[in-house]
Ligand SMILES: C[C@@]1(CC(=O)O)c2cc3[nH]c(cc4nc(cc5[nH]c(cc(n2)[C@H]1CCC(=O)O)[C@@](C)(CC(=O)O)[C@@H]5CCC(=O)O)C(CC(=O)O)=C4CCC(=O)O)c(CCC(=O)O)c3CC(=O)O
């Protein structure tokens with residue numbers, strides 16, 4: 397099959413993964429406004445995330461959030477180099493750029509992946525906008541170009557994805573568990589069962605577009 401190198405090699409080349417944060421060891425440096433945003437993002441997705449927060453100034457809101465999550469601990473002091481030992485990932489959210497530079501260097505040296513809020517050049521990974529409906533989760537990135545667009549896309553999907561999508565997921569899950577036979581058979585059956593979902597959607601949107609076009613023509617001719 398011919399490959400389209402243009403679409404494959406340009407645009408967003410970030411690789412999205414879904415992490416089990418309760419099995420990882422995370423360090424968050426900074427507990428001000430930005431620290432609070434990052435901690436909220438982690439805990440909203442993974443309420444049992446293993447996070448250590450280190451900061452000499454802690455906003456009351458951040459303190460309250462930490463207090464609600466037993467897997468989050470607080471070191472109320474300045475960052476010390478040993479804080480990074482054995483961390484899987486680190487997020488920097490202080491107002492101290494030289495500190496971020498030095499944590500970045502230390503993190504790379506020990507292969508800990510790092511996010512530095514508001515400094516894409518120092519990041520190994522970005523946080524994304526996240527849509528969640530039950531077990532369904534969609535992560536959005538604009539390649540760092542417009543976090544505001546990412547936020548708006550999240551709001552769009554939150555508003556348009558049907559709330560009962562969880563029922564569909566539950567049904568498919570049950571069906572998947574009941575399926576007998578080898579992998580190939582399961583794959584074919586599940587693909588056949590769900591084929592029309594995409595086709596129906598495509599038809600609906602084509603119909604919708606045709607209707608819109610007709611309506612537009614009507615009002616134009618009126
Ligand atoms: C590269 C990245 C690195 C990272 O932080 O991980 C990054 C970088 C920067 N953000 C900046 C600003 C803002 N960030 C937001 C919001 C979010 N930012 C998030 C992610 C990311 N932000 C990563 C790229 C994601 C992607 O690929 O699209 C979201 C998605 C996730 C999250 O942070 O949890 C979350 C929305 C969550 C939601 O609501 O769904 C808003 C809007 C708002 O808060 O309403 C503003 C103000 C408006 C604006 O600037 O657009 C600035 C300039 C700072 C300055 O001016 O000094 C930089 C630095 C730069 O671009 O150079």
Ligand SMILES: NC(=O)C1=CN([C@@H]2O[C@H](COP(=O)(O)OP(=O)(O)OC[C@H]3O[C@@H](n4cnc5c(N)ncnc54)[C@H](O)[C@@H]3O)[C@@H](O)[C@H]2O)C=CC1
Pocket residue numbers: 425426427428429430431450451452453454455473474475489490491492495514
């Ligand atoms: N607040 C916002 O929405 C935005 C902030 N920024 C930038 O992001 C940075 C952080 O902003 P805020 O969170 O609002 O600041 P903040 O003043 O509310 O919080 C700074 C945090 O960093 C911690 N900190 C500083 N030095 C430290 C050290 N050596 N060890 C441990 N912790 C340390 C402080 O204890 C505090 O918790 C600033 O540089 C700001 O200019 C950029 C865009 C928007």
